[in-house]
Amino acid sequence: MPSASNPGPVITETIVVAPSAPVRPSWSKWVRITLLVVGAALVLAFPTIAPNPYILSAGVVILNYAVLSTGWNFMGGFTGYISLGHAAYFGLGAYGTALLIRNFALPSFLAWFVAALLVAIIAIPVGIAALRVRGASFVIVSIAFVLILLLVFQSWRDVTGGSEGLTVPRPFPDLLRPEHHRVFYYLFAALLAVALAVWWIIDRSKFGTALKSIREDEDKSQSLGVPTTQYKLIAYVLSAVFVSFGGGLYALWFGDLDPIFQFSILIGSYMVLMALLGGVRNLFGPLLGAVVVGSALEYFKLEFGDTQFHLIATGILLGVVVLFMPDGIIPAVKALFTRSSNQASIREVTAGELLEENRARSAETVPPRRPDASGEETP
Template identity: 35%
Template structure:
């Protein structure tokens, strides 16, 4: 039943998200919307690999940056007219990011835990350095992708809808994966990789595929980002904070759940954008993030979504106990059943 309520709530949220440009056409608002949608899919993509498999990557900025540069370089080299046609490069940019993920994963996925985290950071900085020094990336001067001459008030809308389409694709993709055998194998790897190998799971290929799919989605997000802001620089396209942000959004919402990263990004990205616009200090949100995550780690270490589930159960058990006081004869069975039936559902359902 919890699952059905969850799907209901998210259906409403998605319908509302789809209607945002119609309801509130204010460009500031839709601009925040574009970033929020990009981060919702990027956080879901991060969760779809790192959350499911337990391999915490802080280098997903590689794919975001690759996607951003891929769209820009191709659009410029092909002398594409500044029009909506450039959106067709978004999946292509995702594909290029996915291809980059193969050698990246081939190196990084051989090691585990802390070593994996450190290697993803190291590889990230290699890519940032390359973006600074290659000539086709424009070096530190960056590149300017073609900017469409759409009218001011609705300029953001096409970006918004493309980002929304990518988000819907992402949610369906990782929801499907969670229910597939591939998803089961990723979760098995998270719990005990060696045991999974001993049960015939081809762990390296499974991890690699998860990593590549995650890169594909993140690359598409980076491509939309580049086209939307109309410029790519190494320090913003390959931003070290990106990899941390998607991870923290997921931890905030609930790692390993479908709705956790969506909720995390939906709550945090607008705050970040608002603070940046309001106070024109690009890094103010980092302080807020730091404080927020301290609170999350202290009071709900598993993230919002699982904790809300716990509270619901707590309330139900509590109510059952009160009923027990009124009807002592039936009480034991009620409490016992509730505890036994509910504890296991905590992290396994999609909630």
């Protein structure tokens, strides 16, 4: 029997100080940096190479989608709580900005900030209520919230203008249309950059790791001491704020708001679908999804005119992606490149080792249930 009073640690292993597992080949870092630089250059050069203002405005729409989807991914990607009702914050951000400018004569971009702040305050009680439930129930609650807001903004005509819509004063009244698009294109790009940067920082933080553990198993995460309720709420509010910024900027750009569009389930679904398409666990997943789905939507709208065909076509596109790349485009493409690389075997011992060990053991006279004290090694 092993002695219970053995005081000192008996560690006979070779010491592994640094976790230096070379999982990724070293060129991968340079591939990433190159992709990042090329991608950023393409985004920044787009207004210059866009052939006409219409295409440029499509670019603005796609960047707007990218902001919304990346904003959604603060919640959906990190915690796995799928909200189909984030259009609520898109609408609130847009209407908040518009109403603050119209009714309180705030400067456009101050109104934009104040609206996001108000959205954060609203998102706290809503989040506390919605996050009490998980899974499908959370999805339903999130949809209910956006539908309620739709009814309120349609019916409360005195304030919101109801279905007739609400015009938003332009922040740059002197600009001609193409210039207006160009300026907002860069504003959206800057907002997207901020959202991506914050997501990236969280992704590598202890906070982010805790959020991801909630995504995998909330109870287990709690048992390790993660304050899951607070963390989910922080992610939810952060997500709402970025979506609100996206909505507010949309209001300033487009200049005309209608509840049926601002609080539509469709907008909320687009955010989810774009993020899923690109890959919710990847920084650039939602952006990529927005580029693909956004371009497709714009193209189909152009092609099929004012019908609902663009929705069918988008649906088919998504079906194909979900079928062949269930984790999204980015993980699928990554897998293509890393498939043949050095994924070590998960076997703890090889058959040869096992044989050797057994042979050695049978040669000894000690009882068979005392294997030697070496750790598990894979050659």
